[in-house]
């Protein structure tokens with residue numbers, strides 16, 4: 223009896239998502255003229271407008287096939303929940319001059335869902351070839367693939383973002399967005415292809431993503447609060463970063479960021495906080511929590527860098543960062559470093575880091591000799607294992 227009851231409950235739980243789905247009526251873009259190997263923009267725009275005006279849960283369905291799409295913004299507010307389910311592959315123009323700063327934008331929508339096993343292919347190859355940050359300051363100005371502006375109480379799940387010209391996903395001014403099981407892929411040497419960038423947003427949860435790119439897997443920009451990143455596999459790339467912060471005037475505080483249960487492999491950094499020197503305005507970044515992080519073959523597994531100055535940028539490195547970093551915990555971080563300094567805490571001269579705690583750190587150097595720590599303008603506290611040995615500030 224008990225077993226039957228349990229099975230019944232399990233069946234019910236398994237059925238629940240589809241029951242919820244069943245309430246959605248479906249608009250198939252092929253009914254609006256979308257064709258395999260054709261341009262998707264008219265059909266998708268019409269389908270979106272109808273779904274958005276429907277006043278009941280409506281799914282815009284993009285079936286399996288390849289489509290082409292130029293710059294497009296789909297706007298709310300909508301009269302009811304709208305889901306965009308993509309099973310096909312949608313390709314951006316390969317020529318970067320055909321797009322400005324964004325490719326595909328979802329804006330001002332509440333209760334939105336982006337789902338499906340489909341792919342957004344940014345076709346970034348030509349853009350990366352023109353992107354020479356070592357020679358010009360005019361770099362990284364290509365289109366973000368998927369931009370979400372002022373999207374609230376929403377989900378982004380299962381989709382793949384491939385080979386963006388610049389950032390893959392950028393959330394701005396968003397609230398309560400669940401990002402689940404997404405895949406983000408670009409070559410390790412493609413410049414500025416950040417996986418998921420979040421700015422001025424709160425309540426964002428990223429869970430279970432596979433991200434390998436040429437820049438940060440996840441980056442947290444100014445004004446981001448109460449955001450959690452769990453079970454992300456990152457690499458290649460530049461790791462999971464808070465920042466960069468302190469480059470522009472009037473940036474907003476970053477607070478309450480948790481990075482838990484992530485694996486970072488074959489990457490430049492593991493977990494990082496980065497701020498520019500010579501910040502034009504003061505700002506704060508606090509309550510930053512990194513726990514249960516597995517590190518394989520990473521140059522800088524744990525790094526606070528308040529003299530962040532990437533290649534090809536003009537920095538006044540002698541002027542300190544004005545971003546105050548406090549209440550930071552690095553806990554249960556283990557694995558291997560490719561450089562000898564496995565823990566590097568380089569804080570601001572004018573605003574030393576406060577309340578930085580390291581607990582159970584076990585990072586071994588893959589070269590000959592032992593892993594080391596380096597601390598500047600910070601007096602961290604320690605508990606549990608410390609390999610490398612705790613630094614003396």
Ligand SMILES: *[C@@H]1O[C@H](CO)[C@@H](O)[C@H](O)[C@H]1NC(C)=O
Nearest residue numbers: 556557558584585586607609
């Ligand atoms: C640290 O990691 C090494 C493997 O890299 C392992 O052999 C060792 O037992 C670990 N130490 C602790 C205290 O966990």
